[in-house]
Amino acid sequence: MSTASDASGACAQAPDAAGASLRAHPLLGPLAPALTPWLLSRRWFPHDDGCGHDLRPVACSVLHEDDAVALVHALIEDRRASGDSRRWQLLVGVSRVPPAAPDAAVFGRAGDGRWQGWSLYDATADPRLMTALVRRTLEPRRGEPRLTLAAEFGRSALDGLVPRALLADQSNTNVVFGDRFMFKLIRSPQEGVQPETEILSALTRLSSPSTPRLAGWLHTADSGSTPTVLGVLTEFLPNDGDAWRLALTEAGAGRAAEFTAHARTLGGAVAELHARLAEALGSSALTHRQIRDQTAAMGERLRAAVGEVPELAPYEKRLAALHEDYARAAGDGAVQRIHGDLHLGQILHTPDGWRFIDFEGEPARPLVERVRPEHPLRDVAGMFRSFDYAAAQALASGPPADAAHARAWCAVNQREFARGYTAAGGLDPDLHPVAMRAFEADKAVYEALYESRHRPEWLSIPLAAIDRALSGP
Numbered sequence: 149m150s151t152a153s154d155a156s157g158a159c160a161q162a163p164d165a166a167g168a169s170l171r172a173h174p175l176l177g178p179l180a181p182a183l184t185p186w187l188l189s190r191r192w193f194p195h196d197d198g199c200g201h202d203l204r205p206v207a208c209s210v211l212h213e214d215d216a217v218a219l220v221h222a223l224i225e226d227r228r229a230s231g232d233s234r235r236w237q238l239l240v241g242v243s244r245v246p247p248a249a250p251d252a253a254v255f256g257r258a259g260d261g262r263w264q265g266w267s268l269y270d271a272t273a274d275p276r277l278m279t280a281l282v283r284r285t286l287e288p289r290r291g292e293p294r295l296t297l298a299a300e301f302g303r304s305a306l307d308g309l310v311p312r313a314l315l316a317d318q319s320n321t322n323v324v325f326g327d328r329f330m331f332k333l334i335r336s337p338q339e340g341v342q343p344e345t346e347i348l349s350a351l352t353r354l355s356s357p358s359t360p361r362l363a364g365w366l367h368t369a370d371s372g373s374t375p376t377v378l379g380v381l382t383e384f385l386p387n388d389g390d391a392w393r394l395a396l397t398e399a400g401a402g403r404a405a406e407f408t409a410h411a412r413t414l415g416g417a418v419a420e421l422h423a424r425l426a427e428a429l430g431s432s433a434l435t436h437r438q439i440r441d442q443t444a445a446m447g448e449r450l451r452a453a454v455g456e457v458p459e460l461a462p463y464e465k466r467l468a469a470l471h472e473d474y475a476r477a478a479g480d481g482a483v484q485r486i487h488g489d490l491h492l493g494q495i496l497h498t499p500d501g502w503r504f505i506d507f508e509g510e511p512a513r514p515l516v517e518r519v520r521p522e523h524p525l526r527d528v529a530g531m532f533r534s535f536d537y538a539a540a541q542a543l544a545s546g547p548p549a550d551a552a553h554a555r556a557w558c559a560v561n562q563r564e565f566a567r568g569y570t571a572a573g574g575l576d577p578d579l580h581p582v583a584m585r586a587f588e589a590d591k592a593v594y595e596a597l598y599e600s601r602h603r604p605e606w607l608s609i610p611l612a613a614i615d616r617a618l619s620g621p
Contacts, residue, residue, distance in 0.1 A: 170203045174261070175210070176222060179240060182256020182268050189255075191602070192319045192335040193236065202227045206235060207368070209292045212280035218242040218263065219277045219284075221293060223337070223368075234336055237378055239281070241271035249274040251315060272321045272333060278311040282325075285366060293378055297364040298352070305329070305363065319511045324384055329363055333379045334508075338515040342377035344507040346519070347485060350428035358421055359504050360385050385496055385503050392492035392538065399542035399557050411535075411561040414495065415568025417502040418531065422486065422524045423573060431484035432521060439478045443471045445517065446590045453593050457600040459611060460593065466618045467589055474586035481575075483521035490527040491534035510594065528569060528577055529587035532562050533595065533613065540609045581620075589617040 171180045184203065187193045204225045212219040220240040227233045241247060242263045246254060252273040258266045271277040285295035286303060297305060309326030316322075323331045332344075348362035366379030391414060398407040450467055454460045487494065488509030496503045509518030539558040543551060570576040577584050595610035 167203045170205055170224065173205045173208065175208050175220065176205055176224075178259040178261035178263065179220070179242075179256075179268060181259060183238075183240070186255040186268075187236070187238075190335075192321075194234075207291065209289075211284040211292065212277060216244050217247070217274075217277065218266075219271050219280055221281075235338070235376075237333065237335055237337055239271040239277075239333065241267075241269045241274050241277050243267045243269070247274055249276070251313065270321075272313045272323055273315075275311045278313070278323050278325075278331075282306050282331075288369060292369070293366055294369040295364055295366050295379075295381070297381075298349075298362055300361075301363045320508075327386065328384055329381055330360070330384045331366075331379055331381050332506075333366070334377065336511065337376045337378050339374050339376045340515045341519050342380070342515075343485075343488065343509050343518045344380050345377055347425070347429070347507040348380070348382060351424060354424060354428050356424050356428075357500070358417060358424070358502065359507075380508075382505075385498055385505070387496040387498045387503070389497055390493050391495040391497060391502070392534070394497060395492050395535070395538040395561075396542055399538050399554070407557075407561055408564045411564040412568035414502060414531070415565040415570075415574070416572035417495070417504075417568075418487075418490070418527060418565075419569045419572035419574035421504055422484065422527070425486065426482075426484045429485045431482045434478060434481040434483050434523070438483060438521075439475050442478075442523070443475045446471045446474075446586065449590065450593055453597045457596050457607075459600075459607060460596055460614075463611075463614050463618065467593070467614070470582075470586050470589055470618060473582050477580075477582040481523065483523055485519075486522045486524055486527045487530075488518055488522065488527075490530040492531070492538060493534070512594075523583065523587070525575055525577060525580055525583050526587050526591075528566070528574070529584055529591055531565055532584070532588055533591045535561050535565070536613055537609060540606075585617040585620065589614050592617065 167180065167184060170184075171177045173180075176183070180203075187203075204227060206223040206225050208220065208222040210218055211221050218241070220238070220242060222238045222240070223235055224238060225233050225235050241252060242258060244266050246267055247269050252269040254267045254269050256268045258264055258268060271281075282295060285293050286297075288294045297303060306325050306329060309328055311323050311325045311331070314322040314324060320335050321333045323333065325331060334342075342365070345362060345365045348359060351359045352361045360382040362380070362382055364381035365377050366381070367375040367377050369375065391410070394410065395407060447468060450460070450464060450471075454464050487504065487507060489506065489511075490504075494504060494506045496505060535558045539554040542557075543554040566577045592610040592613040596607060596614070599607040599610060
């Protein structure tokens with residue numbers, strides 16, 4: 149998802165000047181006329197304001213080149229008039245003839261330069277180039293990204309494994325190597341501690357059974373600066389789908405009673421995950437300052453969203469009052485590292501039970517926020533919101549059903565999830581109603597911003613959730 153600042157008004161330069169430094173780059177310049185329109189078509193690249201982007205190269209390497217194909221790795225920066233900027237990771241295939249990889253869609257051709265007239269495509273779809281990426285980054289040249297493998301995985305761990313990209317439209321790109329490893333390439337990397345590598349490293353040391361082991365990470369290797377994580381390599385978890393697909397199937401078929409057992413075990417699995425995270429990374433008492441910081445952050449997110457989603461304006465004062473209610477009711481408690489973006493799609497159903505993936509937190513939030521200890525009920529609120537979305541989507545796209553049934557399905561499974569969470573040692577959400585309402589509303593504000601940008605027809609779902617949160621128990 150994009151941040152509010154991504155769509156903040158004017159461009160950094162006039163459209164005819166934006167991207168001048170990219171066009172002047174000796175390697176990227178000949179690719180820029182095709183590259184920029186392609187970027188604007190990617191879900192992971194924000195372009196909600198509709199204006200030009202001042203794209204500037206940060207780093208660029210040719211990680212593989214022969215007489216038929218090349219792999220260009222680049223970090224580019226998008227600078228905005230507001231002073232905000234974000235970096236983007238590009239992996240571009242350049243092929244003399246149309247690429248042999250069937251899923252590699254050509255988006256243009258190179259202009260002048262060493263690859264004049266060659267086809268351009270997203271290299272993540274090409275198994276040959278993804279194999280080349282691993283080989284080169286294990287032994288990079290100066291200034292190139294480096295792949296560091298965890299101690300328990302040897303340098304030959306990926307040898308002979310055929311890569312395949314998962315083509316789902318997501319904020320990052322996932323490439324599976326031989327059904328043994330998952331390589332997540334982070335499209336918008338940020339400098340600093342990357343939450344997924346930190347959390348999975350800690351849980352791997354604990355031999356956590358509910359998460360994949362961290363096998364390695366791709367990162368910048370410039371001396372004298374803080375490395376930026378560009379990719380996360382984990383064990384691939386064989387599964388028969390995620391909890392989201394299972395929920396949609398059973399919600400649409402009206403099998404509420406059958407899913408309640410899943411909801412209950414999901415709650416227990418989340419409580420166990422929270423216990424392991426606290427063991428691995430610690431927990432601390434919730435302080436008055438942290439409560440103030442939490443309410444301030446919720447207020448900032450609300451104001452930014454209202455500026456872009458006018459449908460939120462009627463709720464603004466009451467949501468601000470709910471934030472203050474939370475500040476008064478928070479009281480004693482503990483904060484710890486949590487998943488940070490927990491929903492049904494982040495939980496895989498495997499032969500050995502539920503397994504959790506994607507610990508980077510909400511990608512739109514600044515990295516400094518994503519690594520802070522949080523109230524564990526934030527993850528519970530995220531799951532409640534996910535049950536609500538599953539019910540809404542089943543109602544809209546499944547067999548005919550009435551709204552009352554969908555709401556009942558959602559309420560039953562939220563209740564069973566909470567029971568499973570509490571029985572396994574988690575906080576009882578029923579004993580913290582104000583916190584739950586505040587966290588659910590905060591998540592719904594985030595969702596409203598996303599839906600307004602990408603799926604306006606779904607905006608009514610988070611707005612209805614906000615209305616319910618403000619109505620109280």
